[in-house]
Amino acid sequence: MGHTITEKIIAAHSGKDTVSPGQFVYADVDIALGNDITAPIAIREFRDAGFKKVFDPTKVVLVNDHFTPNKDIKSAEQSKIVREFAREHKLTHFYDVGTVGVEHALLPEQGIVVPGDLIIGADSHTCTYGALGAVATGSGSTDLAAAMASGKVWLKVPESMKFVFTGKRGAWVGGKDFILAVIGKIGVSGALYRAMEFCGDAITSLPVEDRLTMCNMAIEAGGKNGIIAADAATAEYEKGRAERKSRIFTSDPDASYVVTHEFDASSMRPLVACPHLPENVKPAAELSDIRIDQVVIGSCTNGRISDLRIAAQVLKGRVADGNVRLIVLPATPEIYKQALKEGLLEIFAEANASIGPPTCGPCLGGHMGILAAGERAVATTNRNFVGRMGHPKSEVFLSNPAVAAASAVTGRITDPDEL
């Protein structure tokens, strides 16, 4: 019996020839990640246990991205804990205001995570990096503390599910629509404890940034990790960025999957996840009578340069509806600078967008775009739970950047084809 890419990467990191679903291992991590919300608790745990040094200062990555630039005194204190720990331990990869980006956009962009890695992060969207052909999974603060001390994480080897995408995707359809289609089909616990492997010719032709969007939301189906085998496009993406050598793993033809789902990309239209679960998925065109108050374009899901290019393509020469607050948050400083060079920021500014700094900000209801009771937002983010972007009686609709931009223009949920 063959093995899946997830099993092979876990085996390679736990000193074993092979591993099987259900098996427990202590695996070596290539990167252990924390942010300004989760790292302070990890640092407390690390110190309380009496540890004096991190296992490898090049492999512990701390990113102050959630409530930054700090929104209040309390969040400033949290960031300070992280900053001082990073300095004390001379961490190679510490990111603060000015160099900081949203962590899951930042780490692939900077080449800190590479194909073949095993990565844990005290942030649920750590699964993003699976798009590069790595095993990456979210964990808690105690897991991070243990990994900072030992370089290891306990893992139960997951069963794998296969998702095959075929056909040529249509206009305005991207990785966000692919993953919303998956979550809509299997539900928010449909991949609980499992690996979600994406493949097929529509994945091969999908740009790496769209793949990152797909794997980013594996957690929204309950998945342990999302993964796409590295290919020529991945190799191209890694050129000039990868800090370490890539290791390429692929699933065996006779690898075992608990289930296989197939999707026809050619028949897909832009999708929207309605409140209050990411599984409540409908075509954008069927929601065109829903009025909105805010649009957020950004986040670790869809705040990359390709997302901003799509949004700018829709917004060029147009203005946001007078009843809509349009917020654009380039996910990293590099993306910000690139958008500036390409004139995208000017297009957004002319469309009456408020352009903010790289931050998680409103995605988790942190700051920079919080909703009042009864308000609705279309967001390119990843969660639409009760109170996610503000008041418990506000609503979030999740979409790709083209739908978000088109909705900003009309003031209601809009399939960009309608414009």
Next chain:
Amino acid sequence: MKGKAWKFGDNINTDEIIPARYLNTSDNAELASHVMEDADPDFAKKMSKGDIIVAGENFGCGSSREHAPIAIKTAGIACVIAKSFARIFFRNSINMGLAIIESPEAVDATAEGDMVEVDLAEGTITNVTKGGKYTFPAFPPELEGIIAEGGLMSYVKKNVTQ
């Protein structure tokens, strides 16, 4: 442990357990004062120490924030019984020592306000109000090792030399 049951539905996510607007602190007591706030705004006031949360499928889904099991444990909830747990919440609870039990039968048979008794060593849940008794399997030995050490950090401290 014996306490009053508080019932919650499916897919209770960590944003409901501890909303992000309170994550600008890592003070356990402050987090506990907002436990379950966006699922039930009055929960922190209504509950008593030793009470038990009884919930549906996929409890603790969403964000990885360990603030969620910290808030539940610090508030004094003795354990969480659910039909299933989201995986990061599950591992966080094992790692930091919040008692969690999967038992769809016990969840279906329990109504809010029932008195529930849990024996972790014996692996049983008794609904004292209604009289039903339900068993649940032990954790795999690898997790029992972490639980026996009182959490992951003690386990790692013992098994890792720097």
